Amino acid sequence: MTRSSTRGLRGDGDATAVRLLEAGRIVLNRRGYGATRVDDVVARAGVSHGTFYLHFRDMEDLLHRLAVDCHADVEPLVTRLAGMDAPDTTTVRAWMGDFVAAYLHHGVVLRAWLEHVDADPLMEWLAHRDVGGLIDGFAALVPKTAARPDPYACGLALFSMVEHFTAYLAYRDDEVERVVVEALTRLVRGALTPAAGERDRDGGTGSPGRARVPSVRSPRG
Amino acid sequence: MERRLATRTRILDAGREVFGELGYHLTRVDEIVRRAEISRATFYLHFANKGELFAAIVDEVGTRLRSVAHQLDPVSPDGRGHRALREWFDRLYELVEPVAPFIAAWMQAERVVQTFGRDRPLLDFGTAVGHRISTGGAVGVEPRLAGIAILAMVDRFAVQVRLGDLVIDRGAAVELLADLTLAMLHPGIDVAATAAGEP
Numbered sequence: 001m002t003r004s005s006t007r008g009l010r011g012d013g014d015a016t017a018v019r020l021l022e023a024g025r026i027v028l029n030r031r032g033y034g035a036t037r038v039d040d041v042v043a044r045a046g047v048s049h050g051t052f053y054l055h056f057r058d059m060e061d062l063l064h065r066l067a068v069d070c071h072a073d074v075e076p077l078v079t080r081l082a083g084m085d086a087p088d089t090t091t092v093r094a095w096m097g098d099f100v101a102a103y104l105h106h107g108v109v110l111r112a113w114l115e116h117v118d119a120d121p122l123m124e125w126l127a128h129r130d131v132g133g134l135i136d137g138f139a140a141l142v143p144k145t146a147a148r149p150d151p152y153a154c155g156l157a158l159f160s161m162v163e164h165f166t167a168y169l170a171y172r173d174d175e176v177e178r179v180v181v182e183a184l185t186r187l188v189r190g191a192l193t194p195a196a197g198e199r200d201r202d203g204g205t206g207s208p209g210r211a212r213v214p215s216v217r218s219p220r221g
Numbered sequence: 222m223e224r225r226l227a228t229r230t231r232i233l234d235a236g237r238e239v240f241g242e243l244g245y246h247l248t249r250v251d252e253i254v255r256r257a258e259i260s261r262a263t264f265y266l267h268f269a270n271k272g273e274l275f276a277a278i279v280d281e282v283g284t285r286l287r288s289v290a291h292q293l294d295p296v297s298p299d300g301r302g303h304r305a306l307r308e309w310f311d312r313l314y315e316l317v318e319p320v321a322p323f324i325a326a327w328m329q330a331e332r333v334v335q336t337f338g339r340d341r342p343l344l345d346f347g348t349a350v351g352h353r354i355s356t357g358g359a360v361g362v363e364p365r366l367a368g369i370a371i372l373a374m375v376d377r378f379a380v381q382v383r384l385g386d387l388v389i390d391r392g393a394a395v396e397l398l399a400d401l402t403l404a405m406l407h408p409g410i411d412v413a414a415t416a417a418g419e420p
């Protein structure tokens with residue numbers, strides 16, 4: 001999958017801004033949004049403190065630029081998930097591989113969206129589109145049964161596993177990443193498999209889930 | 222001796238709270254001391270620094286996770302397995318929900334310096350749960366990884382419920398997570414029928 005950390009900067013040829021964004025992404029992924037200061041980013045990028053402020057207002061501004069990059073990579077995953085209908089293992093595995101790769105790159109933004117660390121309207125809109133979209137995508141794929149009255153809750157549970165298992169383990173090396181993708185593929189495939197007695201009764205359709213998060217429901221303002 | 226233990230527990234509790242709120246790097250011993258209502262001197266009687274306290278909390282959480290992991294009955298593809306999961310998820314949810322912020326701080330800290338032994342508690346938990354899963358019958362996924370994935374699911378789900386993303390009571394949450402987990406481990410199982418067929 002292609003990376004897009006220079007998105008929005010094309011044309012201005014500003015290598016320093018790209019370097020700061022990349023340094024910010026790496027440091028933020030490690031330390032978390034709340035614990036990262038401008039000093040950490042400029043130290044990593046090897047530029048002066050003042051240079052940072054030529055390109056970004058503050059850390060929040062930098063996070064927003066990273067969020068736009070993240071959205072560019074996650075939106076196609078939302079679309080692909082929404083387009084699935086009783087996906088086979090190969091389809092789930094290909095999607096999972098791309099999701100885990102995207103997560104390793106953009107984890108800090110996805111966690112910021114999930115945990116509502118920034119109430120900015122742009123962030124809320126992107127969270128609604130991407131996190132809300134992924135949850136709805138899983139919700140629509142889980143076979144409906146009497147024991148699962150709320151598709152959105154099912155979607156959230158599956159997305160929770162996919163996101164957090166990746167966060168726990170996948171950042172270390174390629175081998176672990178491969179193992180994580182395979183385990184998640186099999187678990188999700190299992191959850192999406194209709195019960196033997198249900199297959200003929202339910203074609204896998206049903207009302208799509210809906211987000212209940214005030215901040216991911218709709219953009220404000 | 223008893224008072225010494227009580228003080229240590231108070232520091233551990235306050236530390237779990239503060240680390241969970243601020244993360245490892247922003248947490249100061251001063252804040253923990255204030256929360257625990259003890260003096261700095263008392264803190265240093267028990268722990269050399271915040272790193273040592275953090276490691277002690279990781280140990281404590283790891284011990285509790287291990288203990289819950291061993292309480293899972295075999296997850297067979299039938300009503301018995303379904304009931305085993307439901308009863309167990311209730312305990313797991315009760316344990317994980319309040320410590321989820323600390324687990325997040327712990328995972329975040331491990332991305333910077335891998336000194337708190339992140340792997341061992343997770344792998345121990347996964348191994349114990351995986352053992353109970355495979356005792357119930359063959360599954361198409363490495364049981365140890367399934368165990369860790371289950372913990373990850375409960376952890377994130379509980380955090381999002383706490384943040385208000387979903388309104389669901391604990392009984393319904395436990396029911397749903399157990400139901401989905403049985404389907405994940407035994408694809409194609411008629412969960413509704415196994416649930417109905419229970420004694």
